[in-house]
Amino acid sequence: MVGSYRLSLELFSLVIGSLIAYQAIDATGRIAASRLAVHRWIWYGVGGWMIGVGLWSVHFVGMLAWLPQEAGAFDPVLSVASGLAALAVGLGLLWVADCPSLGRLRWLAGSLALGVGVAFIHMFSEGAMHVAGGTRYQPKVWLWWVLLCTFGVASGLRLMHAFRSRARRRWGLRASLSVAMGALICVLLELSTRLSHGSGTVLPAETSPGALWLGSVVSLAAVLSMGAGLALSELVVRLYVRTQRLSGSLDQLNNQLHHLATHDPLTGLPNRHLLAERMERALARARAGHGHLAVLYIDLDGFKTINDTLGHSFGDELLRGVAERLAGVLHIDSLARMGGDEFVAVLQHMRSPDSALRIARQLIGLMQESFAVRGIELRVTPSIGVAFHPRDGESVEDLIAHADAAMYEAKDGGRNGYRCYDASMRERAVRVLTIQRGLQTAVEDGSLSLHFQPKHCGNTGALVGAEALLRWCHPELGAVPPLEFITVAERSGQIARLGEWVIREACRQLREWRDRGLSTVRIAINLSPLQIQQTGLVDVAAGIVGAAGLNTSQIMFEVTESMAMRDAERTTAILRDFRAHGFEFAIDDFGTGYSSLAYLQKFQVRQLKIDQFFVQALDEGGHEPRAIIAAIIELAHTLGMEVVAEGVETAGQAHVLRELGCDQVQGYLLARPMPAVEFERHCLAGAAA
Known part of the structure; x- marks a missing residue:
C-alpha cells in the first residue's frame, strides 16, 4: 500500500476501540438493569450515541493512520453518512444484545446485518477522503469487508451479552476484555484498509502533516467525549443507586409495616384482616363459576392445658409447628391464624363440596402425629367446622361465623373431628350470642335472682x-337454664x-x-x-x-x-x-x-x-x-x-x-x-x- 503510517494515530485508534467496547458493555448492563421504560430508552439513546461516535471516530482515525497517498479535501456529505450509519449500528448492537438469552439465530442474523452496516461506515469513510487516484470498490473487496465486519460484530455481541447480568459486571475483567476487543477492531480496520488499497510502500509521516494534526484532534475529541460520557453515566448511576437505596429502604420499611399489619407475628400466616381481603376475592371468583368454595374453622383440642402447664413459650413453639404442618397440606395464602389456637382455611376452585370434607379428614389424620417441642412429645387434635358457599352464607362474616358454630358442634360431639354447618347451628349460635349480650347487662337490669x-x-x-342457685330470666328468651347461661358466661369471661x-x-x-x-x-x-x-x-x-x-x-x-x-x-x-x-x-x-x-x-x-x-x-x-x-x-x-x-x-x-x-x-x-x-x-x- 502506498501511503504513510502514523503510530500515534494507531494508538489513538486502539484507545477509541477499547472505549467503544467498554461503552457497549456498560450500556448493555444499564439497559438490562432498568425497570422503567423511560430509563431504558434513555440508556439506549446515550449508549447508541457514544458507540456511534466511537465507530465513526475509530474509522476516521484508523484510516488517517494508514493514509493512502496524499489526501485532499474531505467530503462532508459522506462524512455525515458515515456518522449516521455508525449511530444506527450502535443502536442495533444494543438492541440485539438486549435479551435474556442470545439465541443462535438472533446472534448470527444480527451480526450479519450489523456487519453490513459497519462495512457501509468503512466505505463512506474512505469515500469521504477523496484520496488521489480514487478508491477501488470491487465486489470481492466488499464481500471481504462484510465478512471481517460480521466477525467483529459477532465477537462484540457475545461480549456485550456475557456482561449483561449484574452479577458479572466486574470492572477489571471488563476493562481487560475491552482492550482486547479494541485491538481486534484495529486489526480488522487495518485489514479492511489493506483490502481497499492493496500493498505498497509506506511513506514517512512528514508527507502529510495535516492528516496527523486532524487525526489527533478527532482522536482527542472522541476520547474526551466518550470518557466524559462514561464518567457522567457512572455518576448518574451512583446517584440513582443511592436514591434507589433510600427509596428501597422506605419501601422495605413500608413492606415490613404492611406485613406486620396483615400477618400473624408468631406463625407468619395471614391474619384475619388479610384473610377477609382474600376471601372477598375468592368469593368473587366462586360467584363467577370458578369452582366451589368452603371455609374450615380449626380449633386445637387440649392446647390450653399445654399452654397453662408448660408455659406460653412451649405453646408458641407448638403453634408454629401446627401452622407449618397445616401449611404443608393447605396453600399458605388460603390459611390464616385467627388468634389463640384457632386457624381458618379457605378452600376454593373445588370440583365438589366433597373435596372439603376429604381435606378435613386429611387434616385430622395429619394432626394425630405428636409434635416434638424441646424434647417433649406433645399432641393436640383438631376440631373442625365446615361452611360452604353459597349454601351456608354469601359474605365473609357469615361463612366464618357459621364455620365457627360448626366447630363448636365438633367439640361438643367429642372433639378430634369435623362437623358441617346446618341451620340449627345458626339458631344455637344466635341464641348463644343473645345470651352473651344479655349477660352483659343482667347484673344491672335486675333479671338475675337467687333461688335457695x-x-x-x-x-x-x-x-x-x-x-x-343462680337463676336468670332473659327479657326475650325467658328463663334460661343455669347450665346453658353459666357455660356461656365462662366462655365469654x-x-x-x-x-x-x-x-x-x-x-x-x-x-x-x-x-x-x-x-x-x-x-x-x-x-x-x-x-x-x-x-x-x-x-x-x-x-x-x-x-x-x-x-x-x-x-x-x-x-x-x-x-x-x-x-x-x-x-x-x-x-x-x-x-x-x-x-x-x-x-x-x-x-x-x-x-x-x-x-x-x-x-x-x-x-x-x-x-x-x-x-x-x-x-x-x-x-x-x-x-x-x-x-x-x-x-x-x-x-x-x-x-x-x-x-x-x-x-x-x-x-x-x-x-x-x-x-x-x-x-x-x-x-x-x-x-x-x-x-x-x-x-x-x-x-x-
Whole structure:
C-alpha cells in the first residue's frame, strides 16, 4: 500500500476501540438493569450515541493512520453518512444484545446485518477522503469487508451479552476484555484498509502533516467525549443507586409495616384482616363459576392445658409447628391464624363440596402425629367446622361465623373431628350470642335472682342450711337454664362478675333475714373452675361478707371433685387461704372424680356431697349403691367431715340414707329450689315448728 503510517494515530485508534467496547458493555448492563421504560430508552439513546461516535471516530482515525497517498479535501456529505450509519449500528448492537438469552439465530442474523452496516461506515469513510487516484470498490473487496465486519460484530455481541447480568459486571475483567476487543477492531480496520488499497510502500509521516494534526484532534475529541460520557453515566448511576437505596429502604420499611399489619407475628400466616381481603376475592371468583368454595374453622383440642402447664413459650413453639404442618397440606395464602389456637382455611376452585370434607379428614389424620417441642412429645387434635358457599352464607362474616358454630358442634360431639354447618347451628349460635349480650347487662337490669334449696338434717329433718342457685330470666328468651347461661358466661369471661353478684346477693339476703329477726342458716355458694382461679377472690368474698356485717362462717363455698383434682396442689393452697379467712368448703359431686385419700385429707373441707347418681341408684336395688354410699359416709366421718346427699327424690332413698347415718339430705323430695320469699316462709314454718 502506498501511503504513510502514523503510530500515534494507531494508538489513538486502539484507545477509541477499547472505549467503544467498554461503552457497549456498560450500556448493555444499564439497559438490562432498568425497570422503567423511560430509563431504558434513555440508556439506549446515550449508549447508541457514544458507540456511534466511537465507530465513526475509530474509522476516521484508523484510516488517517494508514493514509493512502496524499489526501485532499474531505467530503462532508459522506462524512455525515458515515456518522449516521455508525449511530444506527450502535443502536442495533444494543438492541440485539438486549435479551435474556442470545439465541443462535438472533446472534448470527444480527451480526450479519450489523456487519453490513459497519462495512457501509468503512466505505463512506474512505469515500469521504477523496484520496488521489480514487478508491477501488470491487465486489470481492466488499464481500471481504462484510465478512471481517460480521466477525467483529459477532465477537462484540457475545461480549456485550456475557456482561449483561449484574452479577458479572466486574470492572477489571471488563476493562481487560475491552482492550482486547479494541485491538481486534484495529486489526480488522487495518485489514479492511489493506483490502481497499492493496500493498505498497509506506511513506514517512512528514508527507502529510495535516492528516496527523486532524487525526489527533478527532482522536482527542472522541476520547474526551466518550470518557466524559462514561464518567457522567457512572455518576448518574451512583446517584440513582443511592436514591434507589433510600427509596428501597422506605419501601422495605413500608413492606415490613404492611406485613406486620396483615400477618400473624408468631406463625407468619395471614391474619384475619388479610384473610377477609382474600376471601372477598375468592368469593368473587366462586360467584363467577370458578369452582366451589368452603371455609374450615380449626380449633386445637387440649392446647390450653399445654399452654397453662408448660408455659406460653412451649405453646408458641407448638403453634408454629401446627401452622407449618397445616401449611404443608393447605396453600399458605388460603390459611390464616385467627388468634389463640384457632386457624381458618379457605378452600376454593373445588370440583365438589366433597373435596372439603376429604381435606378435613386429611387434616385430622395429619394432626394425630405428636409434635416434638424441646424434647417433649406433645399432641393436640383438631376440631373442625365446615361452611360452604353459597349454601351456608354469601359474605365473609357469615361463612366464618357459621364455620365457627360448626366447630363448636365438633367439640361438643367429642372433639378430634369435623362437623358441617346446618341451620340449627345458626339458631344455637344466635341464641348463644343473645345470651352473651344479655349477660352483659343482667347484673344491672335486675333479671338475675337467687333461688335457695334447703338442706335438712338426715335424722330429724330440721332445716340446717341452703344452697344458693343462680337463676336468670332473659327479657326475650325467658328463663334460661343455669347450665346453658353459666357455660356461656365462662366462655365469654363474664363468670367472675356473675359470681361476685351471687356472693353479694346471698350476703344481702342473709343480712335482711337477720335484721328482720328470722333464724338464719349457712348458705352454700358454688364456684366455677374459672372463678376459683381468679386472683384475689378470697379477699373479695371476705370484703363482701364483712361489708354486710356477717360472719364468714355463715357462707360455705362448693367446688366439684373433678375441679378440685384438676390441680390438686393449687387447690390445696386456695382452700387453705379461704380457711384462713374463716370460710368453709364442700366437695360437690363426690364419687365422680378421682380424689386420692392423701389430697382429700390435705383439702380439709367441711362437707362431702354425694353425687345424685349414687343416691338415685338406691331405688334400683342391689348392694353396690348402698355399699358405695356407706363407704363414703364412713370415710368422711373418719376424716371429721359431714356428708350431704343431693338429689333425694323418694322416701326410700331418704330412709336408706338415714339408716346409713348421712348427716344432711337435699333434693326434690324435701323441697325444690325456691325464690327468697318462699324460702322465707319455709324458714318461718320451720322456726314455728
